[in-house]
Amino acid sequence: MTSAAPDAELRRIHDSVSGFHRRQADRVVDFPGGFAALDDRYTHSRGNNHVLVDGSTDPEALPARAEELLGHLPYRLVYVVDGEVAAACRGPLERAGYTHAATYLMRHTGRVPAHAGARQVDLEELRAPASEAWRRFVPGVSDEEVHHLVERRLARLGAADDVRFLAAYTEDGEVASWADLYLDPAAGVARIEDLVTAEAHLGRGHAGRVLDTALHLAAEAGCDLRFLSANEGNWPHRWYGRKGFTVVDTLHCFERV
Template sequence: MTDDVLLHLVEPAAWRAALSAGSIAPAPEGFVHLSAPGQVHLPAQRLFPGRRDLALLVIDPARLPDPVRWEPGHPDDPAGSRFPHLYGPLPTSSVVAVLPYRPPTPAELPAPGDALARAVALYTSVPVRRAVGVGDVPGGVAVLDPDFPHSRDNNRLVLTRPVTAAAVETAAEEVGGNAGWPHLAALLTWPGAGTVAAELATRGWTAEELVLMGRPTALPVPGTTVRAEVVDQREVQDLWDRGWRRDLASLGDRLEPVARQLVGREQLNDRVVAVTDVVVREHGRVVAAAQLRVDGATAAVESVMTDPDVRGRGYGDAVLARVLELAAAAGCDLVVLEAAGEDWPRHWYARRGFTVLGSTWSVDRPA
């Protein structure tokens, strides 16, 4: 945990609105109420008693354009307490991470300059914030969405603290059995989690390393002669559908509901982060696409895809360049992505300025 940050609690819908507006407006008193890391439980208990669905904004004070004054808080606070008050709007670009606030579990606060911690925070936070149901399990939480049972991203354990392989398996079997998961799945994100993933592989699980890569937006955007356009997400769905049907053709009769759910789940992300989809067309047909998800000063590149029959024409560079431009315009200083550890895209991204930050592990097996 770092003490070099300030915090602000906000309801998820208010944070999503702030991402669109670019800032959080001051309260009627003329300032935004902030807290130091050791204080945030006081306004949480007073303003949001019993709530575990709030978003905890981790703020870099150096990015605030207006003064912060340490002043007395509520009369019921401990004697002598002083709280940071921001006398001006809170820019979303000052928020280096957004975490689920789930007391009494302590939140791990990324330092503003810790790109790996910020990437892990994003990839573990978004699934929790968009989930229909969240439950505590050893090492983290289980996220559930019964509308999309075939999406492992929406129905799995998200584990941020060390646990044993046996504990992962037991929790997954209990939660997945009660929820009717067709697959048991977990994301393991703590340092050294690869050892547990390897042990789970000996127990019949599939284990995949996810390499986290990052790129400062200050780097020049890769050059391209093709310009990608921003579109409504519905225009990308046919490309996604074609891709999933190619990848999952071996499912046979089970393909239809799985492909439909994997495409349909995408609309959930824009409820908690700012999502922009960009595409390249040939003869009016979408043949390449990428998605940008902005969550304060950190953005993620997702769903970079090109139809196989048009690869080699620079369309991947075009959609990547456009989302990098959009991330910089949104005030992000860091763009991150996940790449399969044993697949070629990680090398493609490395040639375009992304560097390896660390790894997480995705594990799953049939229920």
């Protein structure tokens, strides 16, 4: 499930990761080696308020820089793209109270599946099932937090040239599973994120239908490089491996709460 990727391929993935965070941000604050992506509309969303290091930076200065840029938030989140840079930053960040987690970047290396019947939807169709899912994932989450985590999809419409929300439905017309598809045909890169299945419909193949549809649409759009991210500590990355994805790199995440 793990393989070495050519440097040019990794650069395309890294550029896509950086672009994804830059493009959906309400405002960006650059610094040597990275930037802060910020959005005051969704302050409860770590995905919309964080620091991302995508170049060479001063490791010792990073904790203070994150404090300056994220000090208005109840959390601090720092992503580091390059493994060597992450290793250099780990000590200073951990001494400042951060914990480390790894997120796999996984490229699809299997055959392109047939269209599996999921269809493009808008936020209105996803609002109720996504809200229910967040309450399942984060017990005790407040209504305001759920609102931010669901409505942030509006910002994500700007995260790529072509953004599609996909969903698979049950025979009774309920949304069973959904995901985001980010297409940049000019770069030939597609990213699939936030694949979720409603609790009542787990284990019935709905997520596979969404994923297969996303992969098919990405290939149809001319994206030869198709990837997603998966938390190292959770099980889905093994399922993605069975669906033709291979780990090609690791995105390092440092968080303090």
